[in-house]
Amino acid sequence: MKRKFLALFLILVLALGLTACKDNSKEAETKVGDEKLIVSMGTNNPYGFLNDEEKPDGFVVDTWKEIGKRSGINIEFQYFDGMDAHYGSIDSGKVDVLGIQTAITDAIKDKYDFSDRYAYNIIRMVSLKDKDYESLADLAGKKICIAPGKLSEFFEAYNSENPDKKIELVTTEGNIYEELDLGRFEAFPMTIMSFEKMQREGKAEPYKMFGEAVITEENVFPINKSVSKDTQEKINKAIQDMLSDGTLAKISEKWYNRDVTKPFEE
Template structure:
């Protein structure tokens, strides 16, 4: 067989095995989770919402290119980009394992991942990581992290963030690992913010857009738009979601304490008047 024919056959083979990625000259199809608030989720109006959705809308404005969101459960979202059904994943952590299949774009922002435990367990010192079942999202970075750093901890895998927090609210898991903003949002959503506590930050990593290595040229286009997003605008988007969540978790656990401290301070400040009031009340009881 001639060298030329071998080359033609090799080219045909590559065309067959390479997933067909939809053209992105007119619009970019962005995949991510439909159930990972406040990063990305479907809101009550049935529309894509969250930090990443707002960032990509800003990207669209700066790059003057239309975008479409394709939000699914996390594992399916990853598969949709690798199979060529969508152009890019809206934001994920880097790992060496993922880098074998993914090409990463420029940094979006940094997030922490943390271990949360039910308060009834009595704190970190009383938790046996080899005996306690820990919840993680299927296909998520937390799963990879736990398998590498806590290989003896039994994991319970969930298809979505909602499923994991429903299980936690029902008392069927007492430990879970997820991104800190996601945990704060979901704990409040399910009304269990006073039942679980963040006991340890496990990782702090940067979030990147990522495309399949079968379509690496998309990353250049994406990076150009990311660079054009004004820093002030990016800060506004981040503050809209993350500052609100910080405020929400702060209020329920601290307002009562601060009120008590304020009351004690008033009593001490007006001790003579307080003592006279007590003496007066005692005299009335005689």
């Protein structure tokens, strides 16, 4: 009887041991190649925004989903409202990549690593249609609304170079169109692609885009320096492949009705 009990006990122990081995090997398999990047995205439609179902959508979302497929990296999106929140998120380590339209500027060039260039962007001024503004010079002594970052750098430099034509710079936490309508400021900078989208949707009638390009930039993704060089190489390879095979151009046409992966005229 004791022998039978001992034999059954040994069989049970062996069975449990085999089960444990299987569970451990399964856990190890799920961790292999389980690389993840958190990408910020915000309220810039069509670049990156939350759609009617409150899900991430837009050019940057499609682009990073494709980068994830090609690189084998799991991509997770984190929504932020406002440029300060975006930069705060990468500085605090909450996100790995900023999914915003930006270029390498003096203010950030030493703070982050950057992806390869994936698109071009042109920013001009927008005002109410009944205003007679035709250039930045016409805004001398007037208020314009800008977001912190590259735009403030540009206009601060512009004011320094044109002391007799200084433009007053303000910011707002309200609706920029409502505040423009109320006369809180006279104009604000906007990307050509966003204004063209407003025109397609019939929302641009009260406004006009005017003057020379305020900024013509090559867009890149700021990357937290904690992201490995190997991962950054995967990102850049995916971007270059997408540029070469036309995938990025197709994503651009879908959201902008134009190819922003190549230099374009106003």
